[in-house]
Amino acid sequence: MIQWSAELARRLICREEEKRQMAPLIRRFMELARMAGKEGYQSLESSLSERDDPLLGLGLRLVIEGLPEPALEDVLATYLVAEDRSGWPFLKACVIIEGLLALAAADEPAILARKLVAYYGADRAADVLEELEREPEEEPRAEGAT
Amino acid sequence: MIRALAGRAAARWEPQRASRQKRDALFELATRIAAIAERSRAFEREALAEAALVESRKILRTGLELASAGAEIEAIEASFAANPAFSRADPGDALELCVTLTGLRGLLAREHPYAIMRRMSARLGIEYFDKTEAWILSRLGRRRARSEPLIVPGELPDVIRALALDPRSLELSLRTAGRELAAAALAGCPQESIDLAKPFFGRIGAAIIEDDVAHLRSRLSGDEISEAQAAFAEVVRTLAERGRLKLGEETDFIAPPAFVAALTKAVIALDDRVLKVGLRGLDGAVLAMAMQGMEPGAHDRILGVLAKRDERRLLDAIDDAAPLESRAIQEAGRELAAKLLAAAKAADRSKAASASPEALDRLTLVKDWEG
Numbered sequence: 226m227i228q229w230s231a232e233l234a235r236r237l238i239c240r241e242e243e244k245r246q247m248a249p250l251i252r253r254f255m256e257l258a259r260m261a262g263k264e265g266y267q268s269l270e271s272s273l274s275e276r277d278d279p280l281l282g283l284g285l286r287l288v289i290e291g292l293p294e295p296a297l298e299d300v301l302a303t304y305l306v307a308e309d310r311s312g313w314p315f316l317k318a319c320v321i322i323e324g325l326l327a328l329a330a331a332d333e334p335a336i337l338a339r340k341l342v343a344y345y346g347a348d349r350a351a352d353v354l355e356e357l358e359r360e361p362e363e364e365p366r367a368e369g370a371t
Numbered sequence: 372m373i374r375a376l377a378g379r380a381a382a383r384w385e386p387q388r389a390s391r392q393k394r395d396a397l398f399e400l401a402t403r404i405a406a407i408a409e410r411s412r413a414f415e416r417e418a419l420a421e422a423a424l425v426e427s428r429k430i431l432r433t434g435l436e437l438a439s440a441g442a443e444i445e446a447i448e449a450s451f452a453a454n455p456a457f458s459r460a461d462p463g464d465a466l467e468l469c470v471t472l473t474g475l476r477g478l479l480a481r482e483h484p485y486a487i488m489r490r491m492s493a494r495l496g497i498e499y500f501d502k503t504e505a506w507i508l509s510r511l512g513r514r515r516a517r518s519e520p521l522i523v524p525g526e527l528p529d530v531i532r533a534l535a536l537d538p539r540s541l542e543l544s545l546r547t548a549g550r551e552l553a554a555a556a557l558a559g560c561p562q563e564s565i566d567l568a569k570p571f572f573g574r575i576g577a578a579i580i581e582d583d584v585a586h587l588r589s590r591l592s593g594d595e596i597s598e599a600q601a602a603f604a605e606v607v608r609t610l611a612e613r614g615r616l617k618l619g620e621e622t623d624f625i626a627p628p629a630f631v632a633a634l635t636k637a638v639i640a641l642d643d644r645v646l647k648v649g650l651r652g653l654d655g656a657v658l659a660m661a662m663q664g665m666e667p668g669a670h671d672r673i674l675g676v677l678a679k680r681d682e683r684r685l686l687d688a689i690d691d692a693a694p695l696e697s698r699a700i701q702e703a704g705r706e707l708a709a710k711l712l713a714a715a716k717a718a719d720r721s722k723a724a725s726a727s728p729e730a731l732d733r734l735t736l737v738k739d740w741e742g
Binding site for chain 2: 262264283291292299302333
């Protein structure tokens with residue numbers, strides 16, 4: 226059953242130009258999924274930088290540890306709520322959590338991308354996905370997002 | 372969509388507003404609950420009753436008393452919600468109730484204590500993440516020793532050994548299955564399989580897998596473990612069908628039957644004294660490797676001529692031996708055959724013992740084996 230929350234929908238509202246910042250973030254997760262497949266999950270921590278969202282860093286540590294999915298989702302969602310984000314910071318955190326859950330499930334990059342583009346909404350998701358699959362390599366990292 | 376967010380009641384979107392001092396105190400409370408979880412996992416509800424007797428915090432004491440009396444988590448939550456003293460709590464007390472109920476829920480679900488600790492400390496805020504990790508790392512040294520192996524007949528140990536030839540394939544299989552299913556499947560495998568699986572999950576994850584395997588060995592029936600192994604094998608099969616695994620051929624790590632038969636017969640045909648002299652000075656690791664290319668009858672012959680101390684060393688070397696490719700097993704077998712042949716010829720010359728022409732032929736055959 227699809228679960229729905231008015232509060233969640235309210236917090237996810239952000240401007241169109243902010244939403245565009247999602248593409249580099251999704252591409253970063255696709256790259257992390259490729260890296261995990263080639264070099265192992267423990268190599269993912271070395272790809273983090275100081276600019277990365279703290280949620281990504283600690284989430285990756287939990288993914289590497291193999292925290293089961295329900296506990297991983299609970300812990301990350303609890304951190305998110307405790308931080309009281311809304312708008313783009315909230316949307317960004319949701320994409321990060323969704324990406325971490327997909328990494329934990331060992332999803333292939335293409336599957337992972339399909340899960341994350343859903344945050345663009347039904348009207349844009351297909352176009353963005355096509356864009357992501359057309360240019361898998363060259364895209365600068367999102368400022369402060371990843 | 373993240374279910375943990377979508378399913379969250381509107382009232383629970385409020386960020387916690389407890390003071391740092393209160394949250395520090397609640398971190399200590401969380402560590403106590405995690406420690407109770409460590410004990411109750413093994414000793415069930417008796418441990419909860421004992422913990423309730425010495426607990427000073429009212430919320431936790433009440434929760435533990437209810438849990439030890441057999442109440443399920445939903446009933447415990449409902450009893451707190453119905454009590455005006457708790458439902459009108461200030462932010463600090465509300466957070467204490469939330470942390471306590473989170474802990475009790477994990478404890479009654481028999482989650483791993485470190486996972487419960489992660490869940491509880493998340494309620495205190497992101498700034499408690501590192502402190503939680505430090506606490507978990509400090510507990511690793513106090514863990515109990517490995518459990519007794521429980522081997523459920525099946526092919527999973529061979530499958531894991533085959534996957535381990537390409538570590539990424541084994542890691543992908545374990546992560547796709549998830550830690551819970553992987554641990555249930557590994558509960559019926561020898562320690563070798565568990566040791567192959569652990570390194571992918573870091574120090575904490577490795578400890579949790581080992582603990583979960585030990586815990587599940589005491590809780591699951593043989594049939595349940597077999598079901599978990601079948602489910603894990605299905606995960607591997609699906610990944611292989613999708614071309615996501617680099618599976619080594621089974622013959623990659625099993626020596627050819629003709630070689631195994633020749634080496635086995637060569638060892639069994641030898642006189643005890645020749646065997647003893649031939650094994651003297653042979654590297655235990657090489658012997659352990661060569662023994663992967665023998666049948667059990669030859670193992671018994673070798674172990675039978677060794678002194679107790681050497682026998683123990685050899686068994687340790689066998690435990691430590693990584694799964695070998697066929698080529699390495701044959702190489703070790705050839706080295707063993709060369710040593711035994713030299714010993715047999717020397718014994719023959721000194722008239723100390725004799726080896727039959729048949730035994731010498733078999734040793735020569737193995738020494739010159741072309742794999």
